[in-house]
Amino acid sequence: MYKQFTLTGLRLALAGTVVAVLSACGTVSQVDDAGRTAKPVFPSMDSASMPEGYYVNLENLSKIAPGVSKKQVLELVGHPQFKEGMFGVREWDYILKFRQPNGQPDKVCQYKVLFDKDMVAQSMHYLPADCLEKPAQVQTPAAVQALSVSEPERISLSADASFGFGSSTLRPEGVAALDNVVSKLKQAQVSAIDIVGHTDRFGSEASNESLSLSRANAVRNYLVAHGVPGSIISVDGMGSTQPLVNCPGAKSAAVINCLAPNRRTTITFQTRH
Secondary structure, eight states: OHHHHHHHHHHHHHHHHHHHHHHHHTTTTOOOTTSOOSSOOOOOGGGSSSTTOEEOOHHHHHTOOTTOBHHHHHHHHOSOSSOOOSSSOOEEEEEEEEOOSTTOOOEEEEEEEEEOTTSBEEEEEEESTTTTSOOOOOOOHHHHHHHTBOOOEEEEEEHHHHBOTTOOSBOHHHHHHHHHHHHHHHHSEEEEEEEEEEOOSOSOHHHHHHHHHHHHHHHHHHHHHTTOOGGGEEEEEOTTSSOSOOOOSSSOHHHHHHTGGGSEEEEEEEEEO
16 A cells, blocks of 8 residues: 555656656746746757748737737747647747848748746747848849839820821921920930820721821831930820710710810820939
8 A cells, every 4th residue: 555655656746747847848948927038048940840930920920919828829820830848838939931122032030929827928039139120121223223213204295286187197297296305305314205196986996096006106106217216115006995085975076176185195204313
């Protein structure tokens, strides 16, 4: 009887020792009862279940704050990636990855959540400590170029004044207007030019699209013939799909006159400072 009692007591003592050891494994950072530590100890990343880390939902991560439970931490960022222990564990460790701007490599950080004696999260730590600070902006050549480009400027030429009726042949008035455009373009460092032709709603969709594109090409050809690089010019014909005004009614002189703003060719260009 005495021997059996002794063995039973020994087993209980050993079980208590195991629990104590395992509990100690869960507080390697010497976490106090309030869930805080003066010196967080981060485990070797090689011992993690995912040493490469995983991408975390930033909104979920921001919700981990003093007062959340272990269950809530699990729901927000998943299971810890290290085996800190089985019983009384009061610190959970993670390896997290964060996307960086401008094509920079992903940032990999260790993240630790500390729990108080009631297993409520109270403090969080990162390694490095500045993990979530925004990186300094790195200006790539493309970014520098984009900063030096001005807001687009647009010139609208009346199709009625620039072309004959139903034609893509420039009138003298259209030539004079384009001479002014050429002069303006040559005085600036132009990086891109977009020429788009437009018509009113009368006529078939196919004919309007064809006419608007032919007029845009006529403007392009004139600019190129007068020294504007063709490589920076794009053209398109939108037909009647982008009206500036809406004039209801059947075809008549009054309605045709009302729709005049829709019959146009626009030249949009950007300049570098």
